Amino acid sequence: MIKRILVIFLIITGAYIAMNYLFYGNGITLSKTEDSAKVSRDIENISIDISSVATTIVPEDRNDVLAELNGKGTVTVNKRGDAIEVSVKRKGFFWFNWFELDNTALTIYIPENYDKNMEINLGSGEVTFKGSSIQDRMELDKLSVDVGSGSMVLKNLDVQTLEQRISSGEVEINSLSAETGTFEVSSGSVNVQNYTGKLDADVSSGELEIQMDELKDSVSLNVSSGDIELDLPDDAGFTLNGKTSSGDLSCDFPLEDKQESDKRLSGKHGNGKHKIDANVSSGDIEIF
Secondary structure (H helix, E strand, O other): OHHHHHHHHHHHHHHHHHHHHHHOOOOOOOOEEEEEEEOOOOOOEEEEEEOOEEEEEEEEOOOEEEEEEEOOOEEEEEEEOOEEEEEEEOOOOHHHHHHOOOOOEEEEEEEOOOOOEEEEEEOOEEEEEEOOOOOOOEEEEEEEEEEOOOEEEEEEEEEEEEEEEEOOOEEEEEEEEEEEEEEEEOOOEEEEEEEEEEEEEEEOOOEEEEEEEEOOOOEEEEEOOOEEEEEOOOOOOEEEEEEEOOOEEEEOOOOEEEEEOOOEEEEEEOOOOEEEEEEEOOOEEEEO
16 A cells, blocks of 8 residues: 555656656756846845845946846846845746756846845855955945855945844855844854954854954854854954853953953953953853
8 A cells, every 4th residue: 555655656746847847947958037127216125035046146337136047937026115126936846856957046136336225035045145356345234134044155245234144054254344243143154254343143053153354343242052253353452241151151362350250251351442242051152
């Protein structure tokens, strides 16, 4: 009986996959879809909502948002009020993508002089968003990133406000400055290099590694479970106020007026100008 059910299931699955090939792309043959919307002065936000596709966001000299999809699915670029929304709908039965070589890729071109708000929601897949260079960074008022799973790379960006919510997956950030940066990590891994700005990090599970080029504002670190590594420049001036209930807090910098016990670590390094608050419920915080 079980064998008969299994055979029927395999026949139905095979028929579905065959129909998917016939009606949605003839096997691994790629199709191409594109859509666009003009960026007028009243546009305050560009929202990108994607899943199960490799996406590259490219700033360039243009006055519209253009999305080009190579592969299976449909891309839409809609203007709704003061926002432009980019989304992709995939066709087919993607539980079985291991049967085929799925090279579906999305490229989104945005105006390089757009300097307002952007939201990136990643369900799965991967996203790469880079400014032209370290000297010629993409500037935004607010960048909001929500990663369900998958991977994301952000590089050469200058923003007023950065908000990151990482449920699962991997995020790599390089050469980014922010007036205020917030990192919420539920699970997964976040690696930040060459960061400048105010920092507020909350890790419930997972790992957050941040290397700062310059300490210019306050830092708040909270770990309920997981790990935070904060790499500061040697000349950083800060006053540390650390508390632990379970876990470890360490600081490799020599501290003046140092107070250390099982539950507390405090002291001043350099001019002590900037405040660093570190709280560990469970897990580890390392400052070096």
